[in-house]
Amino acid sequence: MSLRTLFEAVATQPTSIAIRESIYGYPFLLTSHVVGMCLFAGLIAMMDLRLAGLGNLGTPCSEMQKRLFPWQIVGLIVSFATGLTLVYSDPMRFYGNFYFWLKNLMMLLALVNAVVFHLTTYTSVALWDSDPVPPSGARLAGVLSLALWAGIVITGRMIAYSGLVPNWWIGLKLT
């Protein structure tokens, strides 16, 4: 089964149609998505600024990680659940959307960045926990994460501008 058939099949689900055709479904989901984003991306940014040595320098890195983690997860659950429901409710709007796929790619890269950082530089956190300028591996992970999450927020907003895309993408004739 191709991705296109999957998206088309989801679009015919009664619950998908019901959300798509309800008046308040989309406004409710999108507004909750933004509030979840504020909590998640906002606290991720505070932690990344600390790792990059750019902000929140009075707090040790491990404390930023551990104490903000539960709230980042709350924000992530809200954003993820509402985002998934938005796609479920109107899959064909997203299937041929350049920014939707770019956003997904950047989320994947952000995840890889976080996992790699935790398996490498972060294992020695005890040695540099309170340093105002963490080691280069931590600063790189922080800056990469800031850039990727900014990109994810930007491409998320740009999904609404499905016409403002490169010509080669339009040439693929996905929609």
Added chain:
Amino acid sequence: MSLLPFFQWMESLPISHAIQSAAWYSPIIQVIHLVALATFAGAVVVVDLRLMGLGLNRRPLAQVARDAHPWLVGGLVVLLITGIPQVLSLAMKQYYSPFFWWKMEGLAVATIFTFTLRRKVTLTDERRLGPLWGKVVGLVSMTLWTGVTVGARLIGLLS
């Protein structure tokens, strides 16, 4: 006094037409607005969580607040700079949207609250603050700013 003539004047400005007629201006302004919102929200929430005893509790409150302050002010400044052209370019839509007024009134209250009472509480000696005040101020702050964000998003969705 009605603000209607003022909003009509804003919509008649050349810059208002320029933003509306160029395909890339609005999206560029909107994405900067959104990145600034996330930064601002992070700086607000990290202090509110500390106020409520749910975040960076091992650090002194005043230090958490001082660390977050540049990002809070910087985020708010960028939000205002990118917010003004959005009002200018669609002034009449904003004027007739109840959510626009909800957002702006909320913004005024939240801003005053943040830079007076909340600022004073975050910089006070915690032993004198007692257990209740921090929780109240943190909760009020989160509620006000969430309300502003919700109102703002609904201008474009339910107007």
